[in-house]
Amino acid sequence: MTIAGELALPVANGRFARTSADALIQLIRTSNAYRINLERAWMEELEEARLSLSNGALVTLIRDTLRQNQERRKPG
Secondary structure (H helix, E strand, O other): OOOOOOOOOOOOOOOHHHHHHHHHHHHHHHHHHOOOOHHHHHHHHHHHHHHHHOOHHHHHHHHHHHHHHHHHHOOO
């Protein structure tokens, strides 16, 4: 969905913010129960993303996918 540039629910849906907040609360509760360090996990995720951006083939694939999705959305 990230590559497609779409959200799971439309932003106009009034429950989107509440559903997102509920998901965040559940994530925090789960991380506490299993002693998961969310800060460390987030930092590792950011580092992995940064390293992925140095992969020219991956960046090209993502760019091409985004262009294809934009082309499909054009009327006509």
